[in-house]
Amino acid sequence: MIYARAVDRSQSHLDTLRAMIEGTRSPITRRNLESRLEEAEAEVRLAEQQAATLAEAELLFDGAPVRAQLGIEARFGGQSVQVFQELVAAMTSDLGPRGALAQAPRLLITGVETGSFGFQLSEVPDQLVGTGPSPLKLALDETTRLLHAAADSDETFTERLTGRSGRVLTQLKAFFRVLTEAQATLKVETGQVSLRLDDVDRIKAARDRAEATTIQETQERRVGRLIGLMQQRSQFELREEPEGVVLSGRVASELSLELLTALYNQRVVTTLGRVTTANNTRSRVTWVLRDVQPAEAEPS
Numbered sequence: 084m085i086y087a088r089a090v091d092r093s094q095s096h097l098d099t100l101r102a103m104i105e106g107t108r109s110p111i112t113r114r115n116l117e118s119r120l121e122e123a124e125a126e127v128r129l130a131e132q133q134a135a136t137l138a139e140a141e142l143l144f145d146g147a148p149v150r151a152q153l154g155i156e157a158r159f160g161g162q163s164v165q166v167f168q169e170l171v172a173a174m175t176s177d178l179g180p181r182g183a184l185a186q187a188p189r190l191l192i193t194g195v196e197t198g199s200f201g202f203q204l205s206e207v208p209d210q211l212v213g214t215g216p217s218p219l220k221l222a223l224d225e226t227t228r229l230l231h232a233a234a235d236s237d238e239t240f241t242e243r244l245t246g247r248s249g250r251v252l253t254q255l256k257a258f259f260r261v262l263t264e265a266q267a268t269l270k271v272e273t274g275q276v277s278l279r280l281d282d283v284d285r286i287k288a289a290r291d292r293a294e295a296t297t298i299q300e301t302q303e304r305r306v307g308r309l310i311g312l313m314q315q316r317s318q319f320e321l322r323e324e325p326e327g328v329v330l331s332g333r334v335a336s337e338l339s340l341e342l343l344t345a346l347y348n349q350r351v352v353t354t355l356g357r358v359t360t361a362n363n364t365r366s367r368v369t370w371v372l373r374d375v376q377p378a379e380a381e382p383s
Contacts, residue, residue, distance in 0.1 A: 084141060085193055085205055086134040087274050093126040137208060138190060138220035140227070140273045142167060143201035146283060147266035155200040159265045164192065164202055166261050170254040174229075175222035176336055177248050178317070190219070201270075220273075227276040229255065230269075234280055234289040240296070241365035246333055246358070248371075249298040259290035296362040300371070305330065305353050306378060312347050319343070319372045321353060330355065332370030342375065350378040 100123050104116045148159040168190055194203035206219050216224075232243035233255065244252065262269060263286055271278040280286050310329070311320025317334040334343065335356070356371035 084139045084203060084272070084274060086130065086137055086139050089130040090127070090134050093123070093130045097123045097127050134274065136215060136217055136220065138204075138206035138217060138223045138273075139193075140190075140204045140223055140271055141196050141201060142204055143196055143270040143272075144267050145200070145270075145281065146268045149200045149267070156265075159261070159267065160200075160202070163258075163261050163265075163267070164204075166254065166258045170251070170258050171219070171222050171226050173248065173250040173254045174226045175218055177246075177251060177333070178218060178222050178225060190223070224273050224276045227271050227273055227278050230258075230271065230280070230289070231276075231278050233259070233293050234285050237292065237362050237364045240292055241360055241362060241367055244296065244298075245360050245367045246369045247298070247360075249300070252293065252296060252298050256290070256293045259286065259293055263287050263290050292362065296360065298358060298360050300356045300358045302373065303355050303357055305355050306351070307353070308348065308350050309343070309346055309353075309375065310348060312343055321351075321355075321372075324350070330370050332358075332372065334372045338372065338375065346375055346377065352376050352378055 097120075100116060100120060104113055104120070107113050107116065142164065144155060144159075144163065148156040150156075171190065189206075190204040191207050192202050193205040193207075195201070196203055206217060208217075229240075229243050229247075229251075232240045261267075263283075266283050268281045268283060268286065269278070270281065280289070305321065305323055307321045307323040307330075309319065310322050311318070311331065312334075313319075317336075318331065319334050320329055320331045322329050332355075352375070353372060354374035356373050358369045358371055360367050360369070
């Protein structure tokens with residue numbers, strides 16, 4: 084992975100430079116080496132910041148589509164990366180900032196990996212990186228956890244899928260179909276999360292679990308006070324009136340932060356999506372805030 088490996092390279096260079104400074108007896112050589120020390124330290128800081136904030140992963144395949152260490156079937160390689168990209172994009176829309184899905188950042192193929200055969204995927208920023216994990220990095224890690232949960236159990240999968248949109252489940256099913264139809268196995272390494280599905284039967288079981296799962300949404304009108312708003316995680320809390328029950332869940336991507344901030348701690352009329360995630364043995368309900376208006380706007 085380019086960012087993780089850049090940390091190792093820059094740190095190794097810095098360590099070598101410091102060792103040379105310690106070992107030299109020449110004042111001139113020492114000054115020359117020390118003049119390069121600040122630049123080397125800056126390279127380490129930048130590499131560590133990029134590794135901490137930007138998304139990257141190794142997506143490795145084995146099984147029928149892979150020919151020893153020579154390569155991978157072109158049709159499967161292109162299709163699998165495309166569907167995986169769409170799955171991560173759907174997760175980014177769920178977890179990330181407000182705005183259209185088409186504007187979400189995308190992973191680029193920045194290298195290939197052999198042994199098993201696969202691809203190195205990385206986020207390439209259009210501007211300076213921030214101080215925390217990017218929405219795409221968070222989505223990539225969560226996507227890998229969801230794939231792992233699908234291969235684990237009904238309970239684990241339902242718990243991990245709860246709160247996710249129907250689009251995420253649709254793309255997850257599509258990705259598992261690509262793998263099972265090609266009889267491929269999968270490994271994913273993001274730097275934060277590792278996944279190893281190296282058995283075709285286990286991947287088929289994960290596909291069957293995903294196919295047996297549904298996400299259904301009905302809309303309900305609720306009146307209350309918007310008492311909680313976590314902008315970074317796109318979460319809300321609503322205290323209903325008159326019962327006083329607190330409902331919490333995800334804020335839909337189409338709602339603007341400006342509107343939500345203006346109505347914080349105000350009495351509001353909301354449209355909530357009641358989302359039921361269910362499979363053969365488990366069922367869970369979560370809420371999505373679809374629309375919110377001042378209570379004064381309520382028709383009499």
